[in-house]
Amino acid sequence: MRTEPSRVRDRRGPLLVASAALGLAAIVALAGQAGAGGSVNWLVPLPLFVGAAIGAVYGRRHPGERRAEPRTVFTTAEEAAFVRMRAKAAELLPELGLLIAEAPVALPGGTPGIERALDAYAAAGTVLDGARDLADLAGVVALVEEGTAPIRAAMNAARPRRRRLLSRRPVPAQPHTPLTCFFNPFHGLATAGEMSWRMLGRRDLLTVAVCAECAAALAARRTPQSLTVRHEGRLVPYYEVPPEQSLWAATGFGSLTGVPLAPLVNRGDFRRAAERR
Numbered sequence: 001m002r003t004e005p006s007r008v009r010d011r012r013g014p015l016l017v018a019s020a021a022l023g024l025a026a027i028v029a030l031a032g033q034a035g036a037g038g039s040v041n042w043l044v045p046l047p048l049f050v051g052a053a054i055g056a057v058y059g060r061r062h063p064g065e066r067r068a069e070p071r072t073v074f075t076t077a078e079e080a081a082f083v084r085m086r087a088k089a090a091e092l093l094p095e096l097g098l099l100i101a102e103a104p105v106a107l108p109g110g111t112p113g114i115e116r117a118l119d120a121y122a123a124a125g126t127v128l129d130g131a132r133d134l135a136d137l138a139g140v141v142a143l144v145e146e147g148t149a150p151i152r153a154a155m156n157a158a159r160p161r162r163r164r165l166l167s168r169r170p171v172p173a174q175p176h177t178p179l180t181c182f183f184n185p186f187h188g189l190a191t192a193g194e195m196s197w198r199m200l201g202r203r204d205l206l207t208v209a210v211c212a213e214c215a216a217a218l219a220a221r222r223t224p225q226s227l228t229v230r231h232e233g234r235l236v237p238y239y240e241v242p243p244e245q246s247l248w249a250a251t252g253f254g255s256l257t258g259v260p261l262a263p264l265v266n267r268g269d270f271r272r273a274a275e276r277r
Helices: 004-035 046-060 068-102 110-130 134-158 161-166 212-219 247-254 262-266 269-275
Strands: 194-198 205-209 228-231 234-237
Touching (some): 110 134, 205 247
């Protein structure tokens, strides 16, 4: 199916051809009069010139339609990226479910940890079902990590000391410590800890959890590669979306609030923010 800009372009093409034909006919008419040795009567080809001028003006007054095709291509690419990342996010839920099912309840702090994991599992499912953009899918990633953290922390605490030292996954000091990168949860875990950062155009400093790559960018006074979403027709960093329209902008995936995301989702904050978009 052709898009609307394509149909407009199809109509404009024949019109421009007709305009050129009218202009050529006008020139031929004038040449014929001159070749016959008579005086040139400008009224004869005048309608032809007028038609050619109208066609040319119409073609030039619609430059925005000529630029519509790239936007269509970019939109298609964004949709393809969303579908691809949604499939990857959907694979995380069964993994968390399996981890919950295999976690021994008798672990130190096991029951509260499993309850937090179950809350995060339910919240991740809610967000996945209502996901509209990449930020929502990043929210699924953050929620899965939030549910994974307490179980892995409890299991890590129960291991012999040597095995704990070999574990590469960080153990949070508190169950709600942000585990994913503030700038883009798809970057992975916030292994570099927390750093100070000032949003462009703002004077106040924020403390955010970052991955190693984003930490290096901040140390070099460069802006990290942030997760972008489409807002009001243009791509912007997700944290520039009004917080009332995005739970992720309001919380920074947990960095800005320091509280678990799962209870916020399960009480309806994600749904209400999505309805205001």
